[in-house]
Amino acid sequence: MNNMYEQITESLIKGRYTEVAELTQKALDEGYEPKEIINEALLTGMNEVGELFSDGEMFVPEVLVAAKAMASGMDLLKPLLKEGDVTSAGKCIFCTVKGDLHDIGKKLVAMMLEGAGYEIVDLGVDVGPEAIIEAVKEHQPDIIGMSAMLTTTMMSMKETVEALKENGMYDKLQVMIGGAPVSTNYADQIGASFSADAAAAVDLANRLMA
Incomplete structure (x- = not known):
């Protein structure tokens, strides 16, 4: 996995929302595609949070903070997405x-x-x-x-x-x-x-x- 995506994913799981926003901005400045950052870093992190929560290794307060961290990255990326960039699951x-x-x-x-x-x-x-x-x-x-x-x-x-x-x-x-x-x-x-x-x-x- 790409090192930049790994850093974003790790920060998200730890609920470091300021860090997620900073790393997301850095990724954009370095020319990473918004949809790739979402799919490879943010969604990957949130899926892992879901698994940890399911296994009882993470609890509600931590999940809420992780979700806030994801939102801090999404706020930067959403305005940059083109039609069809991200396929909605529903x-x-x-x-x-x-x-x-x-x-x-x-x-x-x-x-x-x-x-x-x-x-x-x-x-x-x-x-x-x-x-x-x-x-x-x-x-x-x-x-x-x-x-x-x-x-x-x-x-x-x-x-x-x-x-x-x-x-x-x-x-x-x-x-x-x-x-x-x-x-x-x-x-x-x-x-x-x-x-x-x-x-x-x-x-x-x-x-x-x-």
């Missing part, structure tokens, strides 16, 4: 459902998927079915990801799936759900796919897109 809309203000789990999944090459639209927290329907019309996603951390807010997931069906959208996309009280059983009941954690979400998204 487009995902993410939110925490109506009545629920928990953010970290949803953010983590979104970051892991972004690291795996997905285009992410984060609608934030406390998002009801109507807002999700509007977002689907606007963004035409491949996947909708919903998070709930309270048993009382899980019902909103079912209502959203029903709203997608009523609006003729359900068959055109995949629905992923997760969160502490959510289970495979509940996902099956409402017509969604369950992901136990952020690392599993990437595998699930890849399977759904296949």
